[in-house]
Structure formats: structure tokens, C-alpha cells
Amino acid sequence: MNAIETIQDQVISEFELFDEWDEKYGYIIEIGKKLTPMPDQYKVQENIIRGCQSTVWLASEYKNGLVTYYAESDAIIVKGLVSLLIKVYSNQEPKDIISTEPYFIESIGMKQHLSMTRSNGLSAMVKQMKIEALAYMN
Numbered sequence: 001m002n003a004i005e006t007i008q009d010q011v012i013s014e015f016e017l018f019d020e021w022d023e024k025y026g027y028i029i030e031i032g033k034k035l036t037p038m039p040d041q042y043k044v045q046e047n048i049i050r051g052c053q054s055t056v057w058l059a060s061e062y063k064n065g066l067v068t069y070y071a072e073s074d075a076i077i078v079k080g081l082v083s084l085l086i087k088v089y090s091n092q093e094p095k096d097i098i099s100t101e102p103y104f105i106e107s108i109g110m111k112q113h114l115s116m117t118r119s120n121g122l123s124a125m126v127k128q129m130k131i132e133a134l135a136y137m138n
Contacts, residue, residue: 032080038072051124097133
């Protein structure tokens with residue numbers, strides 16, 4: 001089991017504490033509020049994720065063999081979703097990011113509770129994270 005899988009399992013455990021989807025949405029919003037603000041230098045047109053209903057910026061850095069992601073969104077629920085992805089994929093090796101699917105999305109029931117456009121946006125965020133990790137492969 002790699003570090004990304006361990007973090008995903010922790011996320012799944014956190015969501016098991018909630019019985020209702022209203023509570024899960026509330027938790028996602030809380031996570032979004034705690035997202036480290038994205039440095040302004042990354043809030044540029046080329047860092048906007050295509051395929052998202054709301055505006056989402058995603059950028060990354062590669063240092064000491066690890067990819068660090070930064071993100072921001074103008075929609076509070078989306079900010080929470082991207083926060084979860086950052087929690088799972090940030091500060092990991094590119095090969096692990098590329099090879100590990102975000103199974104926590106399905107496991108916590110998120111896929112069934114997102115609108116089609118939000119679900120497509122979430123997929124676009126994951127795809128962009130993997131593309132950026134691929135760019136850092138040696």
C-alpha cells in the first residue's frame with residue numbers, strides 16, 4: 001500500500017462518521033474553508049481547469065522528488081472537493097500520483113451525490129493532477 005492509498009483510507013474513515021449526505025456536504029465545505037490560499041501568481045488563465053462548471057485554478061510545483069498542488073475555486077463545495085484531492089495527491093511522488101486512482105470518491109458515495117457537471121469537473125481535476133505529475137517524471 002502506498003501513501004496515497006493510506007490517505008484515501010483515512011478520508012473514507014472520516015466520512016464513515018457521517019450518516020447523512022447533508023453532514024458529508026457540510027464536512028466537504030469545512031475542508032474547503034481550510035484550504036491553504038493559492039498564491040496569486042498561480043491564478044492565471046492557463047491554470048484554470050477546463051470542464052468545471054465553476055472556476056477552478058490548479059497548479060503544481062516539483063521539489064525534492066515530490067509534487068505539491070495548489071488550488072482555488074469560486075464555489076465553496078468545489079473548493080472542498082479539490083481540497084480532498086490535494087489532501088490525497090499533494091506531496092507525493094509523480095509515479096504514485098499517476099498509478100493510483102482516487103477510489104475514495106466512489107467509496108464515500110460522492111459520485112452518486114454530485115451533479116453530472118460537478119462529477120465531470122471532479123474528473124477534470126483528477127486528470128489535470130495526473131497530467132502535471134506525468135510532466136515531472138524523469
